[in-house]
Amino acid sequence: MPKPLPSDQATLPETPGAQALLGLAQRALQIEAQALLDLRDRLAGAPGRALLAAVHCILACPGRVVVMGMGKSGHVGRKIAATLASTGTPAMFVHPAEAHHGDLGMVTPSDVVLALSNSGESEELTGLLPVLKRLGVPMIAITGKAESSLARHADIVLDSAVAQEACPLNLAPTASTTAQLALGDALAVVLLEARGFKAEDFARSHPGGSLGRRLLTHVRDVMRAGEAVPAVGPDTRFGDLMREMSAKGLGAAAVVDAARHVLGIFTDGDLRRKIEAGVDLRDTTAREVMTPRPATIGDDLLAAEAVALMEARRITTVLVVDAQGVLVGALNTNDLMRAKVI
Known part of the structure; x- marks a missing residue:
């Protein structure tokens, strides 16, 4: 087993092994940074029009944005739901597996579903698609596979495809989850601006934070x-x-x-x-x-x-x-x- 790196990075030993590890870290960051730049550039075309369609869909929604995702996409989905809720768009996360056992009752026809899956084939998520269609709930998908089951069933598809994962094996969700998270942040930022959401509004949803104290204390x-x-x-x-x-x-x-x-x-x-x-x-x-x-x-x-x-x-x-x-x-x-x- 390799020895743990010292906590003081200034004293990192100049050994071939240490330099190789740093090289891997730099490679991972470079891959993820490039994935975000590619994502940004794609917004100049059809993916950008899809993002604007998603914004209009959510703005017209009288209910909440219900975010769903399994595994790593689920972790990203929770963060996106929290970001939306804190910036003026009512949102909640519903776990797809729990939705199969009663939590689907949280979703109403007045809501919008935002579903995350890089492959677009997560069984727990795709198994809900027929039910959600019968409810008449608009669906926005964030997926890296435009021909997947999720993409085919979605009303709006936000393309989060990446050229490769930052994982050396090209297996662990790394660059793909970064792209999902960044796309969710971009969506939240556009919605924030479209709603005219101000710092005072942000403070009201963060009364315990430093911003809340500054903007709510008289x-x-x-x-x-x-x-x-x-x-x-x-x-x-x-x-x-x-x-x-x-x-x-x-x-x-x-x-x-x-x-x-x-x-x-x-x-x-x-x-x-x-x-x-x-x-x-x-x-x-x-x-x-x-x-x-x-x-x-x-x-x-x-x-x-x-x-x-x-x-x-x-x-x-x-x-x-x-x-x-x-x-x-x-x-x-x-x-x-x-x-x-x-």
Whole structure:
């Protein structure tokens, strides 16, 4: 048995055996890359028209795209179904073998079937074709054999043929499954654009991801509010201003009038700069040391917009106001990091 390769590729021994293994890896990648380039070029002809027909068929479908496939094609099919569902096209995967034992009831006449088989002769899949025809379900096939049983029964055929597999024996599904997956991704991307699917729509189907947090989290969800917001009047003595800042731990304090309209802000950075400039702060007031007309943001805006504002202004704290300019909250970069918005 050959020894396992070291985990640190920088220390790969310069031996004939190691170079041969790297050569095999490069050959596999070259074959798969060429298969995708060939697939792309074929879309300029009849295969491209078939792809557009598939897009129109799915767009007209009032139900779901039911993806089916056996073996490696089944694994690819699951991924395609997940990609479609996350990009605005309702989709689900149904295992052909389970469909023979009751799961075919998941398929309705309002659906579209997307069937994957490189050979087009998978028994579990071809055995369902007569039933699916009786249901009147439109069928789109992704297959590498244009004359196969699956292709003959399908309403639309997407050609995923490859010149050879990346497997040295030309047996294991490698380049053919890569082509299936890429063709499924291309179909999903075209459907996404045709539906006018936006980043906000993507976020709604990915609420737990970083994109979902950035596009679904609002300022009001992460800001400090009420007594947690450090705020003082303009005539507040400097010592009391510092006590308010220290007590609330924001690293800044808002300066507001009697109606809590924002007049200015004083931050830890302001304090450092004034000390470095030799300013005697002992007898000053908040009005005298504050930065007037500070950056503010509305609580109904996205937290990502607060991040953009803070980056543009090179600040770490922003005050939150309502439509009348009344202070309602505050947040800093730590608050946004805790919410995983940044």
